[in-house]
Amino acid sequence: MLMPAWTELAGAALGLLNxxxxxxxxxxxxxxxxxxxxxxxxxxxxxRLYAETGLQVFFFVVxxxxxxxxxxxxxxxxxxxPVGWMSDRARFVWAAITAALSLSLGWLLHRFTNAALPFADSAIAGASVTAQILLSLRRVENWVLWIAIDVLSVMLYINRELxxxxxxxxxxxxxxxxxLREWRNVARP
Structure with a gap:
């Protein structure tokens, strides 16, 4: 893909504003x-990044x-x-949910679709579900996940020429x- 779609450009601009x-x-x-x-x-x-596509529908609802x-x-x-921190137990539970979701989705995409990179796609999707929920709940830890997601997404999108x-x-x-720095500074214990 040489020229980006207008949807990619407009989505990117709105992402920055967001x-x-x-x-x-x-x-x-x-x-x-x-x-x-x-x-x-x-x-x-x-x-053909179907987990990421489905994730956008999830993001709309959440x-x-x-x-x-x-x-x-x-x-x-x-x-x-106001924003706050999660308990250690909550962090463990969310990590387990994220791993289970990512692996299950990766297997489904690998088995039943022509997804370009099913496990990478689903790892980002699973972590993004968790990060978005934590963001809605105003938990500081959402930013740590978003940082990891951003790094993985850059690699995935370059691979797909996006x-x-x-x-x-x-x-x-x-x-x-x-x-992360801003929310950490204002977070309630």
Missing amino acids: VVLLVRRSVWNFPAAMAMVTLIGITLFEA NAWGWYLWAVARDRADNTV YFLAGLYVVLGVMSVLG
Whole structure:
């Protein structure tokens, strides 16, 4: 693919806006995210990254849920939300759920589809499900997952010649580091 689809470019631009708003803990990240995942879903389907495509549908739904949760929790004065840390037990449970989801999805894609990179695709998808839920629940650990996801996504998208998405995920990785730092500084114990 020499020229990126307009959906890839527009999705990448909305992705940047979304993460800027997330780092700032703004409830308005959700409308940008919902538009972004719609456009990126189209792009990923065309690249035969089916787990990533399905993930965009999941993101759309969870972003609607997250929008509600954040709207209820936000500080009316500055439109930001409080954030906090998970317990050690919760971290273990979420790690196990993520591994099981990723491996199961990878096997299904390998066995029943023509997915380009089924296990890499599903590892990113499984971790992204967990990260998105933790983000909606306003847990600082979501940023650690997003950093790992961003690194893996860059490699996957370069492999599939989705260079604008790869570039987006480089920037998202940097912004995820900033998000982790910001949320860590304001997190409740």
